[in-house]
Amino acid sequence: KNQVEQSPQSLIILEGKNCTLQCNYTVSPFSNLRWYKQDTGRGPVSLTIMTFSENTKSNGRYTATLDADTKQSSLHITASQLSDSASYICVVSARNAGNMLTFGGGTRLMVKP
Amino acid sequence: NAGVTQTPKFQVLKTGQSMTLQCAQDMNHEYMSWYRQDPGMGLRLIHYSVGAGITDQGEVPNGYNVSRSTTEDFPLRLLSAAPSQTSVYFCATSPDTGGHYEQYFGPGTRLTVT
Numbered sequence: 001k002n003q004v005e006q007s008p009q010s011l012i013i014l015e016g017k018n019c020t021l022q023c024n025y026t027v028s029p030f031s032n033l034r035w036y037k038q039d040t041g042r043g044p045v046s047l048t049i050m051t052f053s054e055n056t057k058s059n060g061r062y063t064a065t066l067d068a069d070t071k072q073s074s075l076h077i078t079a080s081q082l083s084d085s086a087s088y089i090c091v092v093s094a095r096n097a098g099n100m101l102t103f104g105g106g107t108r109l110m111v112k113p
Numbered sequence: 114n115a116g117v118t119q120t121p122k123f124q125v126l127k128t129g130q131s132m133t134l135q136c137a138q139d140m141n142h143e144y145m146s147w148y149r150q151d152p153g154m155g156l157r158l159i160h161y162s163v164g165a166g167i168t169d170q171g172e173v174p175n176g177y178n179v180s181r182s183t184t185e186d187f188p189l190r191l192l193s194a195a196p197s198q199t200s201v202y203f204c205a206t207s208p209d210t211g212g213h214y215e216q217y218f219g220p221g222t223r224l225t226v227t
Binding site: 100 | 117148155156171172213216218219221
C-alpha cells in the first residue's frame with residue numbers, strides 16, 4: 001500500500017531560526033513529490049513539485065530535497081517568520097492509472113517570537 | 114478570478130439528513146476532486162472527475178455521490194449523514210489528471226454530524 005510518513009508531527013521554533021521537516025514514502029511507481037503549506041482554516045497551497053530527476057528545488061526561503069533512491073524528502077525553512085506557522089504536507093504521486101496522490105499527515109510548525 | 118470556491122464554509126447536520134457541498138471553479142480546469150481531511154490523517158480522495166460527464170471513485174467513496182454536468186461545478190452529495198462523516202472537505206482542481214499538474218484547493222467546508 002502506498003504510504004507517506006512525515007516527521008516530526010509538530011515542531012516549535014523561534015523566529016529567525018531554521019528548521020527541516022522530513023518525509024519518507026513507499027509510493028510506487030514514483031511520479032513526483034510535492035510539498036504544500038496549509039494555514040489554519042485554509043486549503044493547502046503548493047510550495048514545490050519535484051520529479052524523479054530533480055533533487056533540489058527552492059521557493060524563496062523554502063528548499064525541498066529529494067532522494068529517490070532512499071525514498072526520502074526534506075523541506076528546509078530558512079530564517080523562519082511568524083507567517084511560516086502552518087501545517088506542511090508532503091504528497092507523492094504514483095505513475096499509474098488515475099495518478100492518485102498519497103498525502104502525508106503533515107507537520108504542524110509553530111514559529112514563536 | 115475567484116479560483117476555487119466552496120459553499121457553505123460551515124455546516125451542522127443531524128444523523129440521517131442529506132446535503133450538498135458545492136464546489137465551483139473559474140479556471141477552466143478539466144480535473145476536479147473531493148477530499149476529506151481528518152485530524153492526524155492525510156487528505157483522502159473521495160471522488161474525482163476528469164471532465165464534464167465523467168466521474169470515478171477515490172479511496173473513500175461510500176456515503177457520497179457526485180456528478181459533473183459542467184466544467185465549472187462539481188457538487189458532493191451526502192445521502193444520509195453519519196457522525197463518521199464529520200470532517201473538513203476540500204475541493205481541488207487541476208488542468209489535467211491530478212498527478213502531473215499543480216492542484217488548486219478551495220478553502221474547505223467544515224461539516225459536523227451530530
